[in-house]
Amino acid sequence: MKLAVVGGGSTYTPELIDGFARLRESFPLTELVLVDPAAERLELVGGLARRILSAQGHPATVVTTSRLEDGVAGADAVLVQLRVGGQAARAEDETWPLECGCLGQETTGAGGLAKALRTVPVVLDIAERVRRANPDAWIIDFTNPVGIVTRALLREGHKAVGLCNVAIHLQRKFAALLDVPPSELHLDHYGLNHLTWExxxxxxxPGGEDVLPSLIDGHGARIAEDLRLPLPLLTRLGVVPSYYLRYYYAHDEVVEELGTKPSRAAEVAEMERKLLEMYGDPALREKPELLAQRGGAFYSEAAVALAASLLGAPGEQSTIQVVNTYNNGTLPFLPDDAVVEVPAHIGHDGARPLRAPALDPLYTGLMAHVTAYEDLALDAALRGGRERVFRALLAHPLVGQYAQAEALTDRLLAHNGKHLPWA
Structure with a gap:
């Protein structure tokens, strides 16, 4: 199997390499191509990738290139993990919304819209070039905001599936708390990307005993602490929200907190500097412990499992994994062409979601609200225009007031003009 990684110079990449090395029985990788225009980063990451595979006795070759068409030629799957504007743009996304009393975060709220506007056109251009060079390749999108980006890809007819690590991270955490193998746990994980509940x-x-009530009873304090939400809220809900729900359930508290400390982008930028220094050490032959603080826990396991299932032989038994794909009736209160994050049968023909159980309006209402925002955000990303940006912000449940939407629109365009030709 040949896999290409667009954005292969990312500091995330050694996590992915480690996964392919450890899980070689699941995915018989023969060639890995890292594609990135940042030549210096690519050389450092590529060198460490080769050393990791060699140290674990994996026979796959690692190729680096700055030319997309060369990298994806003959690839069975293309994984897209990129950040338009880098950490500098992220730092701005996390800062200017705070000036309006709104959440400053890279994938949610006004900052998330800015990221979508920068990212969707770039990913669509990459996907079209992949299609021309290699029309049979699957595209696995790990680029945020995953839901909006995946919807853009699917609307253009690309063979694409979106991937996030939230579900697999919670599955591993719950398995540890319950002292069972992760493979024994199935999550009823439903919602939109970065807006999900267990x-x-x-x-x-899927049909097994539901141990969520006992999990909350016995380990609720630990789970609540990890989510940074109060235990009484977790107990009242009786479900486990993803940690992104804190931005909705405790918005004002989070905004106040973010105004008193350095941005996450500043922390990550410093982390990346240290990681790249480590990657340049020829004695380093494994992913460093510092990488775990970078984010993306269990990303490699999710990516390996998804690629292995998508590239399995026709007729081979499907696996169930949480992915981002078209709704198609899974959540009946949303349009079929909404992109949802749900468990799905994954096989050679793509993702077939498992229908959701009946859900409380407490959750369906917010899902529908954010889906409406994502409709408008994608329209703004595809067609541009100040009014479309304003409409998307006005529709977002974390904004919603016209004065804030106006002020946020002005700031978004001022900070992102170089990435948005129409602006």
Missing amino acids: FGVRLGG
């Missing part, structure tokens, strides 16, 4: 935690598969 409505059930089942032993043995």
Whole structure:
């Protein structure tokens, strides 16, 4: 199998390499191509990738290139993990919304819209070039905001599936708390990307015993602490929200908190500087411990499992994994062409979502609200225009007031003009 990684110079990449090395029985990788225009980063990451594979006795070759068409030629799958504007743009996304009393975050709220506007046109251009060079390749999108980017890809007819690590991270955490193998736990994980809840935690598969109530009873304090939400809220809900729900359930608290400390982008930029220094050490032959603080826990396991299932032989038994794909009736209160993050059968023909259980309006209302925002955000990303940006911000549940939407629109355009030709 040949896999190409667009954005292969990312500091995330050694996590992915480590996964392919450890899970070689799941995915028989023969060639990995890292594609990135940043030549210096690419050389450092590529060198460490070769050393990791060699140290674990993996026979795959690692190729680096700055030319997309060369990198994706003959690839069975293309994984896209990029950040338009880098950490500098992220730092701005996390800062200027705070000036308006709104959340400053890279994938949610006004900052998330800015990222979508910068990112969607770039990813669509990459995907079209991949299609021309290699029309049979699957595109696995790990680029945020995953839901909006994946919807753009699917609307253009690309063979694409979106991937996030939230579900697999929670699955591993719950398995550790319950002292069972992760493979024994199935999550009733439903919602939109970065707007999901665990409505059930089942032993043995989709029809298994739901141990979520006992999980909350016995380990609720630990889970609440990790989510940075109060235990009484977790107990009242009776479900486990993803940590992104804190931005909705405790918005004002988070905004006040973010105004008193350095941005996450500043922390990550310093981390990346240290990681790249480490990657340049020829004695380093494994992913460094510091990488775990960078984010993306269990990203490699999710990516390996998804690629292996998508590239399995026709007729081979499907696996169930949480992905981002078209709704198609899974959540009946949303349009079929909305992109949802749900468990799905994954096989050679793509993703077939498992229908969701009946859900409380407490959750369906917010999902529908954010889906409406994502409709408008994608329209703004594809067609541009100040009024479309304003409409998307006005529709977002974390904004919603016209004065804030106007002020945020002005700031978004001022900070992103160089990335938005129409602006």
